[in-house]
Amino acid sequence: MLLIAMVGAGYFPELLRAQPAKGKIGYLHPVTINPNHITFSVLAGEWRRLGYVEGETVLTRSGEGDPQRLPELVRDLTGKGVGVLIAVGAQAVRAAASGASSTPIVAFDLETDPIQAGLIRSVARPGGNVTGLFLDTPVLAAKWIQLMREMVPALDRVAFAWQPSAGRSQLDVALRVAENLGVETTVLEFSVNDDFPSLLSAIAGPKRTGIIQLSGPGITPVAEKFVAAATQINLPTLSFLGEAARRGFLMSYGPNQRDYFPRAVQLADRILGGEKASELPVERPSKFEFIVNLRTARALNLVVPPTLLVSADEVIE
Template sequence: MRRREFISLFVGAAAACPLAVEPLQAQTRKGKIGYVHPVTISPSHVTFAILRKEWLRLGYVEGETFLARSGEGNLAHLSAVIRDLIEKDVGVLVVVGADAVRVAAATTKTIPIVAIDMETDPVQTGLVANFARPGGNVTGLFLDLPSLATKWIELMREAIPGIERIAFAWQPSMGRTQLDVALEAARALGIETIVLETSTTDDFAKSFSILAGPKRTGIILLTFPGFVTASARYATAAQLHGLPTMTFLRSPTKDGILMSYGPKQEEYFPRAIQIADRILRGDRVADVPVERPTKFEFVLNLKTAKALGISMSPSLLVRADEVIE
């Protein structure tokens, strides 16, 4: 069931950059788009499927003017993947995930890179000079918003009024900034916390066993790429231990995650392909603003709630953009 949309008041470079497709420039495209995902380029993967609609709509041909490659979960392999794409004359790289973006930025200083999710503070780390004018060869979409942490905790507390503790599932390679912000937000709200280091290859049932006990505990998954490939196993393991779960993007709720709150993927992610297309038509990557999401969605999985013995309040149900039953 679709409900009303949440509109974020995030102020950033994207404020002046509408999500609708901009008129195509008159210049002829120069080069191809190279797409790099650290884990998978399966057509069933949500990011690939969303982006595929956009590059086909813009007239790109897979295997010819659009080349997709995966690191297959091996971060050390990504540099070779990127170099191979460069040798195939790609004019711009669309790279998913902060880890992969860092590798791409270290591999080339000349080929434009359009990121789908940058590290938590790309200005502080020197990835871009600023959001309005990045200044180098990297721009794109900024998803890793530490300011969402308070919202996640508040929604978790409202859904589970007796919750005593929150476990933040965190992949160490993503850096500590978002984790530290989340821990501070929990402290300010008077919630006990635990940090759970995780990756897509984990035995989640074993990992979650340490959370079993008398304390009512929920799990908030902090952002990292590739999670969708493991979300069904993650959700099953959490339900096995009676743990309510919250995540960043909508798609894992279809696999049994209890709740999600984050950017609206179907509207936001295609911007990366549109930006790449603009660059191939002549826009300078150094002058293309980094964009932040402006539309967010809140999704609830009632089937999971029932399995966990949780009764969602009417106020939460009415505020949800989608309720999975």
């Protein structure tokens, strides 16, 4: 009774805090560790909740857009004794898998087929030092095309906006799905540093083209610039990230970021708690969100079908 009273009165405040961290997490992003970046922001909220502290038990590194720096950063993190490494994006995952063979890796890779790439043996039992978050691209690609066709009935073709640095896995699957659906496609190669008005003018013309932006690190910070250039030449846009629709994309369909992204930290925490990466199943998203931006629809002179409005999880007025 005395202990209960003392806790209620504010004694033993450590009992009310998050448990202390079990080791060090390394975080590697190929582009940015800006606290306002959606991936960093969501993951940071989770590792703080679990008792980790940036600069002490979480060490963060960024390639700042230069993939050649990633192997060096992997060596830096492993040399500082991280017990698990969260690697974001295909380039960072490849660098980690090559340079940290004895360190458990939580991949945050929404572009790669992990079995095809040789990162894991199976989704249920990865079997090596890599587990993490990966997407089921065939299902998503079919949904993206369906939504674009429904939003733009006069659609002639789909342009897949693709970052070569992400690897071809996601692109090849999307192209194959489009072919099976009888959809004409073109590929728009881009990087986050491109001149978007000049780049997108290459696909403007008589064909009614919708842009489906495939996933890749560093997209969110440039979403507004990308969609402004696309809207200027009447190109509807769709992204897999909800944050992109909130920043102006016409639509988004993909995993709920605030539900799915923290799982990377949860996996890292479990590994530091003694579980093996080889035995932790890959985490697929269980919740998806569909967002429609009515402001962008009006700018494109599009009337959003009622069926899409009804099915949307969020409508931006």
